[in-house]
Amino acid sequence: MRGVGWATGYVLGLAALAVSGAWVWWQAEPEARGTEVNALWARHQWVGERHTEEEYRTLGALLRQNRITDVYFHAGPFEADGSVPPRKYRNAGDLVKAMRRHAPGVRVQAYLGQIRKVDGRGLTDLDVPRVRDRVLETDRIFLDLGFDGIHYDFEPIYPDDTAFLTLLDRTRELTRSRGRLLSVAIEQPTLVDAFQPVYRALIPRGHGARPVHYPPRPTEEYLRALADRVDQVAVMTYDVSLPTESLAGWHFAHHTEQVLRLIGDRTTVFMGVPTYRPLMPWAEKLKVALKGVRRGIDELERKPRKPFGVGIYAEWTTDASEWAHYRSLWLPSRSDNLHD
Structure with missing residues (x-):
């Protein structure tokens, strides 16, 4: 029993050191400022329901004020066969035209996805060629309606x-x-690729004919493969579930540095930041996420060659105070651009 007590005390001591070290690291203010290339996930009602001209005008003003360059308007989800029923996007054409009037220059993308069928679970089976064919037919419909791009969000996506x-x-x-454009939302990468054998042993993916054991997070190799195939990668960095601001901030900083170092020269990157109410809202919040992303940029030896910014999740959960925090903590001043 004494050995168990010593071991427990040792583990708790290491945890305390990690928490205190993160707190000390977190106190420094980041030097990096944010960017003017930023994305926003927007609710399905914009595509599925009618809106007044004043509602469109207000949305356009919001996008311009906050220098949003890309909006992912939820337009799905896909059915099992890769289609989207027309009733779900009956307002899509009017939305695109309204954005041209009130937010010219903002790229309006059709946000399409579904629970990916894996080992008998989920809905849309991308392993079936005819399903992929139907997904492409659906994409054509939205491009014909005038959307500037297709934004995929299939989950889970495993690194095989x-x-x-x-x-x-x-x-x-x-x-x-x-x-x-083609853009994709993807889970945050694995913290350490070398832990994949441990993940495979401890975390079962499913119980189908070919069960595989590891979490649905991209390895470095798979993240590069994604980046080489798309124009934008939006990393869903949120859902941190860490108990302190410093630990949550470290999470955002680490993934920002890691992702931009790996693929920042290959494609445009948006680091996802939350405005919804997560499991631990006192730690994971927009102010913490933005500071963490800036700290991650500070860790880079040089800035990426491709544009990068943050992706706000989501339009329907962001209130006026959070938009004010975003502008003050992230957006560069106009004078900064004059000296770049």
């Missing part, structure tokens, strides 16, 4: 998912032929 890479290859052929 070659069918998803095939879908990205074919979708990019389509979007490039139309002069449009």
Whole structure:
């Protein structure tokens, strides 16, 4: 029993050191400022319901004031066969036209996704060629309606998912032929790729004919493969579930540095930051996330060659005070741009 007590005390001591070290690290203010290339996930009602001209005007003003360059308007989700019923996007054409009037220059993308079928669980099975074909037919519908791009959010995506890479290859052929964009939302990467054997042993993925054991997070290799196939990668960095601001801030800083170092020269990157109410709202909040992203940028040896910014999740949960924090903590001043 004494040995168990010593071991427990040792573990608790290490945890206390980690927490105190993170707190000390967190006190310094970041030097990096934010950027003017930023994204926003927007609710389905914009695509599925009618809106007044004043509502469109207000949305456009919000996007311009906060220098949002890309909006992912939820337009799905996909059905099992890769289609989207027309009733779900009956207002899509009017939305695109309204954004041209009230937010010219903002890229309006169709946000499409579904629970990816894996080992018998989920809905849309991307391993089936005819399903991928139908997804592409659906993409064409939204591009024909005037959307500037297709934004995929299929979950879960595991780092052996070659069918998803095939879908990205074919979708990019389509979007490039139309002069449009392809973007993808993806989970935050694994903290340490070398832990994959441990994940495989301890975390079962499923119980199908070919069960695989590891979490649905991209490895470095898979993240690069994604980046080489799309115009934008939006990393869903939120859902941290860490109990203090300093630990949550370290999470955002670490992933920002890691992702921008790995793919920042390959594609535009948006680091997802939350405005919804997560499991631990006292720690994971917009102010903490923005400071963490800036700290991560500070850790880079040089800035990426491609544009980068943050992706705000989500339009329907962001209140006026959070938009004010975003502008003050993230957006560079206009005078900063004059000296770049």
